Amino acid sequence: MGTLRLQPARLGALTPKAVSNAWSVFDFQLAFYALALTIIGLLMAYANSADAPLQAGSIFTRALMWLSLGIMAFTVATAVDYRWLKTLAWPVYLANLGLLIATLALGTGIGGVSRWVSIFGLQFQFSEIAKILMAVVLANYLASRNDKLGNLWTIIGAGIIAAPPLVLVLIQPDLGTSLVFGAIVFGALFVGGASLRWLSVGIGIILASIPVLWNYVLQDYQKLRLISFLDPSAADIQGAGYQLQQSQIAVGSGGLFGKGLTNGTTGDQYLPVQATDMVYASLGEQLGFIGGLLVLLLFAALVWRVLLVGWRSRDPFGLVFAGAIASVLLFQLLVNVGMVLGIMPITGIPLPFITHGGASLISICLGLGILESINMRQAKATW
C-alpha cells in the first residue's frame, strides 16, 4: 500500500539540504493565488478608506498591518513541521473553547451581538481562529481513526468534537460562523473518506431539526434576515432587506469594467457594514464584472490547489485538513458573494482575503501555511 511509506518526522528533516528539497515541493501556485486575492483585498481597503487611506488607523493601514501579521503566520506555519499539531491537538482544542468563552464574556460587537474581543486596541474575532483550530482537531481525530472511517461512530465522534465550539459561536450569536463550522466538519468528513451513507443520514437529521432551531435557537434578527431573503418585498427593507437591496444596487451599477478604484459612489454611505461583510459589493462596483469574475476564478483555483495538497498528502491528517480548508473557503465564497448578489441569505460570513478583518486573514494564512507545511513534508509525486 502506498501509505506504508508514511514516516514519522526525523530529526534531520530541518537540515539545510532537507529544507532546500522541501522548497522544491513548495506549492507556489497556492501561494500565488492567495497572494493575488490578498492584494485585491488590500486595494479594496485602500479604496474604502474614504479620504485618507495613508493616515494611521485607516482601513488601509490596518489592513497592511494585518497582512504583515498574516505573512508572518504563514511563514511560521510553513516552516514548522505540522506534525507537532498532532501532539498539541487537544490542548489546542481546549484553548479554542477558552477563546470562545472569553469572547462571550468580554466581547463587544454591533447590533447587540458580541463577536469581537479587543486586544491592545485591535478588534479581534476569535471565532475566525477557531475555524482553523477546529480543522486541526478534526484532522487529528479522523487521522487517528483512519481504519474506521466508514464507521458511524466516526461521524458521531466528529460531531461531538465540533458541537461545543459550534454552540458557543451560535450563542454569541453568530449564525454565520456556526454554519462555517458545519462546513468544516462536512468537508473534513467528505474528503477524509467518511461513510457517505451515514453522512447523508446526519445531514438529513440536521435539516429535519431546522424547525426546532427556528423556534428555540435563532434570534429575531436572524429569522428576519432569512425571511427577508425568502421574500425581500415582505420583510423589513430598512434592516436586512435594505442591505440586500443596497448591495445589489452597488454591484449592478459597476457594469462591465466598474467605476474604477475609489470611485464607489454608493460605497461609503449606502452600504451598512460595507467594510466588513459587504466588501464584495464595493469591489463589484469599483472593479466591475471583470474584477468580480477574477476574484471568483482565483478562488476556484485556490480551492482546487488546496484539495491537491490533500490528494498528495500521504498522511491522512493532511488529507482531512485540506478537505476542511477547501470546504470552508468554498463555503464562505458561496455564502458571502451569494449574499452580496442576492442569491443567499444575509449572514455575517466574511469573504476570505477580501473582507477587511484581521482575524479572518490571519486564520486563513495559518491554514494555508499548515497546508504548505504538509505539502513539503508529505507530498508524493506532483499531480
Place this chain on the structure above:
Amino acid sequence: MTGSLRRDPSPRRRLLPRFIIFGVVIVLVVVALGVRLFDLQVARGSYFTDLSQSQRTSLEPIRTTRGLIYDRKGRQLVDNIPTFAVKIRPADLPFTQRDDVVTRLAQLIHVPASDIYQALDRNAGSRFDLVRVASDIPTETARVLAEAHLQLPGVYVDVEARRDYLYGSTFGHILGFTGSISADDYSRLRDSGYLNDDVIGKAGLEATFESELRGQYGSEEVERDGQGRIVRVLRTVQPATPGNSLELTIDGEIQRMAEKALRWAMKLAGLKRGVFIVENPQTGEILAMVSLPNYDDNLFAGGISNAAYKKLLTDPNRPLLNFAINEQYPPGSTFKLVTGSGGLQDGKITPQTRLMTHAYLSIGRYRYYDWNRAGFGPLTIYDGFAHSSDTFFYQVAGRLGIDRLAYFAHQWGFGEKTGIDLPGEATGIIPSNAWKERVFNQPIYPGEVYQAGIGQGYDAVTPLQLINAYSALANGGTLYRPQLVHRILAANGTVVQNYTPQVIRHIAISPDVLRVMRVAARNVEVVRHTYNLVDLPVVSAGKSGTAEFGIRDSRGRLPFHSWFAGFTPKDATKNPGDPNGFEAVKSTDSQLAFLAFAYDSRTRGNAATEIAKYFLQLYYHTSVDLRINSLLVRDNFYGN
C-alpha cells in the same frame, strides 16, 4: 492509469470520485456566482446605475398650511391648531417586533390595536412613507411616546396642524371635515403631490374646495444617509404656497337662528330629522343651511376612531347626511306652485277661473280624495292655493297633462341638480310619459297625473330645489344656482376670485302669472291656513305642504313630512295701507327666502310652519311670540 487503479485500490484512489465531485462543486459555485454577477452588472447594469444615482438625493415635499373659512361677515369658522400625530414608518418597524410595538402603542394612545393594524395594512405608499395611526393625541401622551421611542421602533410623533371647527356641529354639513387620505385617494392623487400621511377634505366644502384650501406643497432637495435619514437640505426647489381661504355666503348669525328654530320644534315634537334653509332670492346665495341631526366636524378632524365612525354610520337618523341636498322627498302641496303657475301660463285656468272642489274626484272606480273630505265649493287659484285644495289641483293637473306639468317642474328647477358646491346632491324625480316608459315600461295613468299635480306619487325633490324654486317665485322668475362661497381669498388677504350670481334660467312663465302666485302664497297666510302666521308684524308669503310617504298604519293613515317654503318682501313691515300685505308681495325685491322641512312629523299642526314662524320671529326680532306649542303634539291629524 486505470489499470493501476484496479490493481492497486489504495485508500487515496478510492477517494478519487470525491475529489472529482468536489471539483465539480467548485465549478458549479463559480459558474452560479459568475452568472448572477453577469446578470446584475452587464445584463441589468444600466438599471442599477440609474438606481444608484437617484438614491443619494431625493425631493422631499414641504407642507403648507390649509386655507381658513369665514362666514360672509368675516367670522372665522375654522382654525388650524398644532397637534401631535402618531405615525409609523413601516420600514423602521422590524417585522418581528410589529405585534409587540403595535400592542404597546395601542395601550399608550388608547386606540384599538386593530385600528393600527388596519392603518398599516391599508398603506398604499412605500415602506418609507409615514402612515398615520392617530391624530390629535394629548401632549402628555406625545411626551410619553417620545420618551419610549427606543421601545417603539418605527413610531414617530409629528407636530402637525389639524382643523379646529370653532362652532362644532353648527356648520357641520356645510364645512365638512378633513381626514387622513385613504389608500384609494392616495393611489389616485399621489401624482398631484399628495403624501401618504396627508390630510384631505372628506366632506362638505372641505372636499369640494380641496384644491383651493390645500395650497401648493413645495419641494426641496435633501441628502439622505445610508439609513435613509435626511442629513441636510440642499436647496429649495419650489417654495410652498399656503392654501386660499373661503369666505362663505353663509351668515353665521342666521345659521344659528335657523338651527335654534329647528331644534326647538324637533325637541318639542320629538322629531328625528329636519332641515332649514335660508336663501337670498336676488343672488342664489345660501345664507343658512341646517340639517339635523348633525355632527361635530372636530370628531373627524381629530382622527375619528373606527368605533365612533361606525356609530355615526349606523345611526338610524343618519347624521352624516345633509338632508338639504343628499336625499329627496315628496314635496306635497308645496308643489302646487308648479301646477298652478303651469295652468295659468298655459291658459288652462285664469286667475278668475272657479273650479268646483268636491270631497273627491273619480276616475273609473278609483276615488282621489281631497284632504278636506267636505270639499270647499267653487274656488279660484287664490283660494285653491290658500286652502291647498287637492281636488282643485287635480283638475288643473288633468288639464295640463303630465308632460306639460313635467315641463314646468323642470322650469322651476326640479328633477335636476341645482349645482351647489357640495358633494352628493340628489336629482329628484319628476314623472313624465317618457320617464314612466323608461323606468316602468308603462304609460302614465290619469290618476298618476293627479298625484303628480299635488306633489305626491312619484314626485321627489330636495329641500334645496324647493327653496330655490320659491326664491325664483320671489324674485320674479330667475332661477339662480345656489351658492355657498362668496369669495376666495389668498393667504395675504387679496381676493383670488369673486363669485357672482349664476343664472340657471329665466323661468318660462310670465311675470303676471308669477305675481298671481305670490299673491296666492300670501293668501295662504291670510286665510289662516297657516294659523296665526299672518299675525306676525312681518309680511311673508309661502306654502305649507304635508307629504305622505311610506306605509299605512292600522287605521289606514300614512306617515307624513311637513314643509313650509316662503319668502318675505324687502320691506316686510306691515303697512296700514296694505292690511293683508298683498301689495307688498307683488314686488320682486325679496331678500329672504326660507324653507322648513320636518321629516316624519305627524304633529297635530304643520310643524314646518311653526319652525318657519319661529325663525321669522328670531330674524326680525319681533316683540311678539306667536308660537303654538300645542300644534307640535305628536298626533296624526292628517286623514283623521
